Structures are given as structure tokens and as C-alpha cells.
Amino acid sequence: MAIYTKRVEKLKKIGRNAGMSAFLINSEKNMRYFAGFSVLSLERFAGIIISVENQTPVLVVSRLEAEKAKEYSAFKEIRSYGDSENPTILLKKIIKEQKLEKVFGVEWNLPFKFYRMLIECSPKIRVKDASNLFSRLRSIKSAEELEKMKSAASIVADGIEVGIESIQPGVSELSISFEIEKTIKQSGGESVPFCLILSGSNSALPHGETSKRKIDKKDVVLMDVGAVYEGYYADLTRTVFVGEATKIQREIYETVLRAQEAAIKAVKPSVEAEKVDRAARKIIEDSGYGRYFTHRTGHGLGLDVHEEPYIAPGNKTVLRRGMAFTIEPGIYLPGKFGVRIEDDIAVSKDQGKLLSNLCKEILII
Numbered sequence: 001m002a003i004y005t006k007r008v009e010k011l012k013k014i015g016r017n018a019g020m021s022a023f024l025i026n027s028e029k030n031m032r033y034f035a036g037f038s039v040l041s042l043e044r045f046a047g048i049i050i051s052v053e054n055q056t057p058v059l060v061v062s063r064l065e066a067e068k069a070k071e072y073s074a075f076k077e078i079r080s081y082g083d084s085e086n087p088t089i090l091l092k093k094i095i096k097e098q099k100l101e102k103v104f105g106v107e108w109n110l111p112f113k114f115y116r117m118l119i120e121c122s123p124k125i126r127v128k129d130a131s132n133l134f135s136r137l138r139s140i141k142s143a144e145e146l147e148k149m150k151s152a153a154s155i156v157a158d159g160i161e162v163g164i165e166s167i168q169p170g171v172s173e174l175s176i177s178f179e180i181e182k183t184i185k186q187s188g189g190e191s192v193p194f195c196l197i198l199s200g201s202n203s204a205l206p207h208g209e210t211s212k213r214k215i216d217k218k219d220v221v222l223m224d225v226g227a228v229y230e231g232y233y234a235d236l237t238r239t240v241f242v243g244e245a246t247k248i249q250r251e252i253y254e255t256v257l258r259a260q261e262a263a264i265k266a267v268k269p270s271v272e273a274e275k276v277d278r279a280a281r282k283i284i285e286d287s288g289y290g291r292y293f294t295h296r297t298g299h300g301l302g303l304d305v306h307e308e309p310y311i312a313p314g315n316k317t318v319l320r321r322g323m324a325f326t327i328e329p330g331i332y333l334p335g336k337f338g339v340r341i342e343d344d345i346a347v348s349k350d351q352g353k354l355l356s357n358l359c360k361e362i363l364i365i
Contacts, residue, residue: 001143004036004074007137008050008057012078015052021102022095023050023130025119026110029303030134032231039071045087045114048075055098060090079122092121105130119287139300139308139321145232146355148344149301149324152189152234153344153356156227160238160358162227163197165182167365169217173197173210178223189227193305196224203239204338206295206330215220217243220337226305233305235326236356237342239361249339251291252331253362256339259283259329261361262295263311267327267345273315280329281313289331299325301344323347325357 011034015023027030031038039046044062051057059075066080079094081087086302097102101124106115108131119125141149158182166179174197181192189287198208199215203222215221225235228286239256262282263277284293298311301324309317311325328342344355 001036001074001121003142004034007034008162010137011050012052014096014136015050015105016113018126018128018133019103019131020130021052022098023105024048024053024102024110024114025107026029026052027107028339030138032105033134033303035059035073035075037069037075039069041111041114044083045091047114047116049091049094049100050096051098051100058094058098060087060094061189064086078178085092088117088120091117095125098337101125103128105133107131107134112309114325119284135308138302141302141324141346142322145302146322146324148232148342149234149344149346150355152229152232153236154234155184155187155189155229156225156234156236157159157356157358158187158223159189159192159195159227160223160236162239163223164240164365165223167215167240169215169219169242172212172213172214173199173202174222176187176215176223177210180223184225184227189229190231191228192226193228193233194224194226196222198222198224201335202330204334205230206338206340207333215242217281219243220249220339221293222338224340224342226252230305233301233303234344234356235301235305235328235342236344236358237330237340238358238360238363239339239341240365242365243363245362249337250362252339253285255284255289255332256329256341257360260291260327260341260343263327263329264343264345264352264354267319267347268350269319269347271319271322272312273309273311273317273319276319276327277311277313280327282327284331292331292333293329294332295330295331298345300325316332319347321347321349327352 332338
């Protein structure tokens with residue numbers, strides 16, 4: 001539980017410096033980060049109130065969640081309400097008790113109905129977007145968090161390897177996806193939020209959808225798979241060739257591989273995120289395929305599959321030890337095929353360290 005106390009104290013400190021009196025945390029992922037327990041807050045309000053002073057953080061949940069909160073939450077001050085009660089009344093009482101009728105930091109995606117609930121508690125309350133403060137804390141992973149992400153990556157790699165073994169002419173994309181998802185669940189994955197199997201011309205769609213299309217001879221098959229282990233994401237992509245790889249397919253694969261390796265080599269503390277993107281993009285551009293690389297080189301990973309830092313053009317964010325993200329350059333020829341290679345990286349003391357371990361050499365099956 002000490003890790004959650006430490007996170008809350010850091011939040012209080014940066015909150016005071018930012019002129020905030022308290023925070024209302026409502027999202028499932030931020031609740032899990034600060035309290036070790038989360039509730040999907042839909043029609044029933046759930047959230048955490050954290051004063052920047054010395055008051056005890058308060059977890060507010062529906063009575064349906066109260067017993068579970070007592071067992072799993074790092075916070076022991078738990079207030080609950082029944083379905084026949086208005087949670088605004090309880091929220092107002094807590095705010096008055098802790099004298100928090102001032103500036104509340106909230107998340108950018110706080111539902112409007114809960115925003116309205118907060119400001120109805122007192123005419124003195126002002127609301128500020130504190131999303132950047134939460135992102136700043138979450139972007140630096142502890143050794144424990146990185147180990148969970150490494151385990152998640154290993155589980156995804158197990159799934160992709162089974163997926164590769166199941167690829168053959170006549171087998172559908174959906175069938176391959178099923179084998180991957182089954183393996184991930186059997187290997188300890190909590191969930192498989194996405195498992196994209198894109199074959200033939202489908203592989204030229206960076207955000208395509210797995211379909212009933214059956215694998216054909218001489219197909220390109222792209223597998224982009226994400227899984228969660230103890231709350232933390234891994235996200236890996238591999239591209240393989242069925243039967244043979246043409247000269248241009250080999251050329252594009254080797255270009256993407258060189259681009260990814262250059263980006264990984266560029267990862268160091270104090271380097272701006274855009275420079276890592278540039279390392280990959282330059283190789284693809286110099287090879288004549290620049291206009292076919294249509295997305296950023298990577299995105300941050302953690303409790304969310306997309307979070308800070310983004311490895312993208314124009315992002316001046318300075319990389320720091322403990323940050324974790326994907327490196328996933330790709331080349332997509334519309335109507336023909338696409339190639340993407342994706343791994344998960346953490347910034348270590350003086351370089352980028354792979355969290356994933358899956359063969360990247362060209363594979364023809």
C-alpha cells in the first residue's frame with residue numbers, strides 16, 4: 001500500500017504548486033493508479049476526493065461496491081450511498097467537512113453530469129483541468145510497473161507465436177484471432193482489448209478490422225495484438241509472409257525493420273520524443289516510402305494502451321527514465337499490402353530497453 005501513499009503525496013505536491021485545493025478523480029484507470037481499486041463509473045457515481053492538505057483521501061462508491069472497496073482499496077475512508085439516495089448530497093457533505101470549497105482539479109474526460117454534480121456542491125467551487133498532472137505522474141513507471149508490462153508483453157508474444165503457427169491458406173482471420181486470444185487468456189492475460197489479424201490487402205489498412213477473410217497463398221499477414229496483465233498493457237505487432245515474399249515485400253520489410261531499430265537506438269533520457277520519431281521516419285523517407293508511413297512512430301503504454309509520451313512529429317516531450325512506449329513504424333501500399341513491426345520499450349538509465357522479446361527477422365511460412 002506504500003506505493004499508493006507515495007503517489008498521492010506526489011499528486012498533492014504538484015497540486016499545491018498548480019494552485020489547486022483538491023482533486024476529484026473519476027476515471028477507472030486513475031482510480032486504480034492512486035487507490036489500487038477502481039469502479040467503472042457510468043450511471044452510478046464513483047470517485048476519489050483528494051485534498052492537497054493533510055485530510056485523508058475519500059473514496060465514494062455505490063453501496064453495491066462498498067464491500068469490494070473495503071477489501072481492495074488502499075484508501076480506508078470509504079463513503080457509500082444507496083440507489084435511492086442522491087450522491088450529490090454525500091459529495092457535498094465530504095467537501096464541507098474538509099473545507100474544500102475552492103479549486104478542484106479534474107480529468108478532461110469527466111462526464112458532464114458528474115461535473116455538474118461537483119459544482120452544485122457549492123457556488124464557491126471552481127474547476128480546472130488537471131489531466132496533465134495525472135499524465136506527468138503516470139508517465140514515469142516504477143520498476144514494479146515495468147515488470148508487469150514486461151509480463152504482459154511476454155503473454156502477447158506467446159499469443160502471436162501461436163497465431164503464426166495457425167496461419168495457413170484457407171484459415172480465416174477470425175480463426176487466427178481466436179487462437180491468439182485463447183492463448184493469451186490461458187497464459188494469464190486479464191483481457192485482450194484488441195487482436196487485429198489483417199491479411200492480403202487488409203494489411204494495408206493501419207486500423208483495419210479482423211474479418212472472415214481467408215488466408216490465401218502469397219498473402220501478407222499483419223498481427224497487432226494488445227493484452228492486459230494486472231492492469232498494464234502490452235501492444236505488439238508482427239508481419240509475416242505466406243508461401244513467399246516478393247522482392248518489393250522483402251525491401252519494405254527490411255526498411256521497416258531498419259527504421260524500428262534506428263528509433264529504438266535513438267531512445268535515451270533527455271532526448272525529445274520527436275527525435276525518436278524522426279530516426280524512424282528518415283529511413284523510410286530516404287527509401288522512397290515516406291508518404292506510405294501515415295502514423296506516429298509510437299505511443300505511451302501503461303494502465304492505458306494510449307497515453308503519454310507520444311513518439312510523434314512535433315512532440316517536444318523530453319524522455320525520462322521510466323517512460324514506456326511502443327516503437328511501431330509501418331509502410332502501407334493501398335490496395336496491396338502493409339508491413340508494421342511493433343515492440344514495447346522503456347527508457348532506462350542510458351538507453352531504450354526492450355520490454356518485449358519476439359523474433360523480428362523476416363518470416364515466411
